[in-house]
Amino acid sequence: MSEGEGAHFYRQGALDTSHKAILYLEDLNVSFDGFKAINNLTLYIDAGELRCIIGPNGAGKTTMMDIITGKTKPDSGKAFFGQTIDLLKLSEPEIANAGIGRKFQKPTVFESHSVAENLELAMKGDKRVWFSLRAQLNGEQQALIDETLQTIGLSEQYHKLAGALSHGQKQWLEIGMLLVQKPYLLLVDEPVAGMTHQEMDRTAELLKSLAGKHSVVVVEHDMEFVRSIANKVTVLHQGSVLAEGTMDEVQQNPRVVEVYLGE
Amino acid sequence: MLISQILKNDRGGQIMLAVLAAVLLVVPVLNLVVSNTSPLHVPTYLVTLMGKYLTYALLAVAVDLVWGYLGILSLGHGAFFALGGYVMGMYLMRQIGDRGVYGNPELPDFMVFLNWKVLPWFWQGFDMFWFALLMVLFIPSLLAFVFGWLAFRSRVTGVYLSIMTQAMTYALMWAFLRNEMGFGGNNGLTDFKDILGFSLQSDYTRVALFICSGLALAIGYLLCRYVINSKLGRITVAIRDAESRTRFVGYKVEHYKVWIFTFSAMLAGVAGALYVPQVGIINPSEFSPLNSIEIVIWVAMGGRATLYGAVLGAILVNYAKTVFTGLMPESWLFMLGALFVLVTLYLPQGLAGLWNTLKTNFGRKREVAA
Ligand SMILES: Nc1ncnc2c1ncn2[C@@H]1O[C@H](COP(=O)(O)OP(=O)(O)OP(=O)(O)O)[C@@H](O)[C@H]1O
Ligand SMILES: [Mg+2]
Numbered sequence: 001m002s003e004g005e006g007a008h009f010y011r012q013g014a015l016d017t018s019h020k021a022i023l024y025l026e027d028l029n030v031s032f033d034g035f036k037a038i039n040n041l042t043l044y045i046d047a048g049e050l051r052c053i054i055g056p057n058g059a060g061k062t063t064m065m066d067i068i069t070g071k072t073k074p075d076s077g078k079a080f081f082g083q084t085i086d087l088l089k090l091s092e093p094e095i096a097n098a099g100i101g102r103k104f105q106k107p108t109v110f111e112s113h114s115v116a117e118n119l120e121l122a123m124k125g126d127k128r129v130w131f132s133l134r135a136q137l138n139g140e141q142q143a144l145i146d147e148t149l150q151t152i153g154l155s156e157q158y159h160k161l162a163g164a165l166s167h168g169q170k171q172w173l174e175i176g177m178l179l180v181q182k183p184y185l186l187l188v189d190e191p192v193a194g195m196t197h198q199e200m201d202r203t204a205e206l207l208k209s210l211a212g213k214h215s216v217v218v219v220e221h222d223m224e225f226v227r228s229i230a231n232k233v234t235v236l237h238q239g240s241v242l243a244e245g246t247m248d249e250v251q252q253n254p255r256v257v258e259v260y261l262g263e
Numbered sequence: 264m265l266i267s268q269i270l271k272n273d274r275g276g277q278i279m280l281a282v283l284a285a286v287l288l289v290v291p292v293l294n295l296v297v298s299n300t301s302p303l304h305v306p307t308y309l310v311t312l313m314g315k316y317l318t319y320a321l322l323a324v325a326v327d328l329v330w331g332y333l334g335i336l337s338l339g340h341g342a343f344f345a346l347g348g349y350v351m352g353m354y355l356m357r358q359i360g361d362r363g364v365y366g367n368p369e370l371p372d373f374m375v376f377l378n379w380k381v382l383p384w385f386w387q388g389f390d391m392f393w394f395a396l397l398m399v400l401f402i403p404s405l406l407a408f409v410f411g412w413l414a415f416r417s418r419v420t421g422v423y424l425s426i427m428t429q430a431m432t433y434a435l436m437w438a439f440l441r442n443e444m445g446f447g448g449n450n451g452l453t454d455f456k457d458i459l460g461f462s463l464q465s466d467y468t469r470v471a472l473f474i475c476s477g478l479a480l481a482i483g484y485l486l487c488r489y490v491i492n493s494k495l496g497r498i499t500v501a502i503r504d505a506e507s508r509t510r511f512v513g514y515k516v517e518h519y520k521v522w523i524f525t526f527s528a529m530l531a532g533v534a535g536a537l538y539v540p541q542v543g544i545i546n547p548s549e550f551s552p553l554n555s556i557e558i559v560i561w562v563a564m565g566g567r568a569t570l571y572g573a574v575l576g577a578i579l580v581n582y583a584k585t586v587f588t589g590l591m592p593e594s595w596l597f598m599l600g601a602l603f604v605l606v607t608l609y610l611p612q613g614l615a616g617l618w619n620t621l622k623t624n625f626g627r628k629r630e631v632a633a
Contacts, residue, residue, distance in 0.1 A: 069511060071507070071511075091515070093511075093513045096511055096513035102511055108508045109505075110501045110504055110505055110508070110509075113501065121498060121509075121512060122512045124513075127514050127515070128518070129519055132493065132494045132498055132519075133493050133494070135495075177512065
């Protein structure tokens with residue numbers, strides 16, 4: 001019921017990243033029926049940074065994204081977007097409109113809509129009901145759709161139903177939906193699962209090109225892929241940060257080695 | 264122009280509306296102009312029966328909008344239909360004036376019978392047609408808005424929501440059964456005399472009501488199609504297919520659900536308001552949970568998420584009902600149940616789906632032959 005309360009700063013407009021960080025997670029805790037999925041998690045992401053998050057199955061990576069995007073409310077802790085926006089007080093759509101976009105682990109697109117319509121629906125803009133009733137794509141928005149389809153290599157599939165795409169194409173479409181949302185922060189959960197090597201390279205290229213203007217958080221199991229894009233890697237284990245650093249540092253960390261070999 | 268724009272990719276809708284237009288033109292002539300000794304004459308009771316079917320068809324379109332496109336299985340739309348009917352009934356009661364059994368110019372008969380001395384506040388204004396019309400639009404949608412706002416905000420979905428809608432209509436039925444509610448209790452509202460000063464017994468009034476029902480169906484259909492073609496409609500379908508995903512791209516799903524649900528209830532209310540002067544009575548049995556389930560069956564038969572399928576289903580099932588209750592009154596519910604099971608098993612897309620399958624198969628054969 002507290003939806004929107006304390007959100008006045010968001011309505012005032014700007015995301016405040018004056019202290020360098022765009023995302024602050026502090027002392028977060030989540031438990032599911034007594035099982036601690038997130039355990040005193042503290043993590044900061046800088047504006048413009050590309051961060052990779054790795055960790056064994058069940059480490060809490062997806063749950064962390066659920067907290068940031070408002071799907072799961074933590075038992076305790078803080079989550080701030082910039083200096084001022086308290087994510088724990090906002091609903092999912094409010095968080096999305098504040099500028100956090102998400103790609104899901106299991107690709108989820110709108111299956112009975114065409115590829116282009118998927119992008120139309122995801123696009124940044126007025127998302128209120130009465131506006132939607134009259135909304136028409138303007139030239140600028142149409143251009144953005146065409147351009148994005150080019151970027152994700154689905155121009156040929158413009159009118160194709162999203163449900164009829166291959167797994168890899170759905171992954172791409174979901175990335176496209178993320179792009180047209182024009183978020184400040186992109187959360188990307190396992191983007192290359194089910195992709196060929198070639199497709200992986202293109203994804204790596206794309207994610208790297210996004211960093212700088214956007215902040216990007218990538219969760220991925222594929223170590224080769226992580227190595228190809230990451231400056232800084234965070235290792236999650238049992239719901240908290242086990243190690244942080246460059247890929248090489250992390251891989252030489254004895255605790256990380258133990259966790260991965262111990263599996 | 265606008266209409267052809269709305270129906271651009273809707274073959275079924277084009278056919279349905281063309282047939283409807285023809286029926287609306289021809290039937291009045293066959294009733295009013297052709298002499299009743301001619302075999303072509305359409306008797307007035309048939310005109311009224313068809314008018315009743317048309318109001319059911321509009322009701323089915325309203326249900327298809329929320330069920331087919333938004334994915335909410337409402338088992339309570341009969342309540343909105345009945346409320347619209349009661350509002351119209353109140354106007355018709357006031358039209359009786361002092362021609363009631365007790366001859367009281369101010370109070371409807373049942374109030375005199377209950378020894379009431381003054382007209383209750385909630386009956387004020389219903390002697391004015393424009394006011395009653397406004398209330399036909401307002402009362403059902405107010406209920407839908409409040410119900411939807413509470414249910415959708417607390418994210419009740421699926422079976423739980425369906426059960427809540429059943430409970431809603433069930434509760435209303437019991438409320439309207441009480442004499443103290445002031446809506447005629449068990450007997451409801453009946454013995455209507457005229458509407459806008461025209462006698463309800465006259466053929467002309469009957470035909471006019473029939474035409475109004477057809478026009479309401481056509482307008483309701485076009486409005487729904489317009490909504491579905493808009494971006495709002497694409498978001499509605501997105502909510503049906505992937506509700507939480509829709510939230511994560513920034514849509515307040517609750518607002519969309521409340522909007523569609525309320526709009527649909529408004530259409531159902533209009534259907535109810537046109538139904539009552541044609542059948543001549545409205546009583547609490549219209550709130551019966553079974554009624555709401557029947558509507559869903561019409562839509563399932565016709566084919567979900569097509570709109571024209573809902574029209575087809577409502578008319579065919581009710582025609583079958585008229586025929587079978589005439590032949591074997593007891594057997595209808597079993598027939599309906601059996602029909603529903605058969606359709607769910609063998610025609611999951613309803614009759615509209617059957618049509619589409621035949622069309623593609625036929626098309627393929629022709630291609631092969633060519
Ligand atoms: N809604 C839920 N109810 C109960 N348990 C849950 C729920 N969501 C997650 N969990 C549990 O929390 C733990 C963390 O899950 P999470 O999905 O965050 O892991 P992950 O790091 O994303 O793993 P993976 O690499 O397999 O995707 C798991 O043990 C999971 O079973
Ligand atoms: Mg995961």
